[in-house]
Amino acid sequence: MNHIGTNSIETMRLILRRFRPEDTFDMYSNWASDIETLRYLPWGPHSDVNVTHRRILSWVANYEQANVYNWAIYLKTQKQVIGSISVEMSNDKEESCEVGYCIGKSFWGREIVVEALRAIMHYLFYEVGYKKIFARYDVLNTASGRVMQKVGMHYDRTMKDVGRRRDGSLYDVVIYVKYKDDLEEEPF
C-alpha cells in the first residue's frame, strides 16, 4: 500500500478535493441539514451550522494522516461543494477498503456520484494500491445500489438485520465489490 492521503482529482464536471473550513455553509445547506438526503446514513441532520463547522474542522485535522481519504465534491458549474465521498474503512492487510458517498438532493439524478466514484476508485486502485473496493447500502436505498452497478461493481452478498435505522427498524445491507483486476473489463 502506498498511502498518499487526499489529493485533488479533477473530472469533467467535478473537483474532488480536501474539505476546507469555508465549505461549512455549502455542506450545511446542501446536505448536512436535510433529513431526506440523510435518510439512509448513520448520522442525522445537524442542528445548526456550528455542528457542521466542527465536523469539517475535525476532518481538516485528520488530513495529516496519510491513510485518510475524504473528498469534498465540488461542482464546477455551481461553484459549490455539494457532497462528500470517502474511504469509510480500510484494511491494509487485505488491501481492501470500503467507500461511502452523499450529495444533496437538488443534485440527484445527474450521475454526479457515478462520476466521483469512478474517479476515486481509479485513484484508490492505481495511486494507493488497494486491490478490492467495497460499498454497502441499506436494502431500501436502491438509488445507491444503482450507482454501484453503474461503476461496474458486482453484487457480493446481503447481510440480514445488521443495524438499526434512526427510527429503530432493523435493516439489511447489500454489499457490492470491485476488484482491481476487474477494471480492464469495464470502460473507465
Ligand SMILES: CC(C)(COP(=O)(O)OP(=O)(O)OC[C@H]1O[C@@H](n2cnc3c(N)ncnc32)[C@H](O)[C@@H]1OP(=O)(O)O)[C@@H](O)C(=O)NCCC(=O)NCCS
Ligand atoms: C444515492 C445517491 C448517491 C445517488 O447519486 P446520484 O448522483 O443521484 O446517482 P444517479 O444520478 O446515478 O442516480 C442513481 C439512481 O438514483 C435514483 N434517482 C435519480 N434521481 C433521483 C431523484 N431526483 N430522486 C430520487 N431518486 C433519484 C434513480 O433510481 C437512479 O437510478 P437510474 O439512473 O437507474 O434511474 C444520492 O441520491 C445520494 O447522495 N443520496 C443521499 C446519501 C446516500 O444515501 N448515500 C448512499 C449511502 S449507501
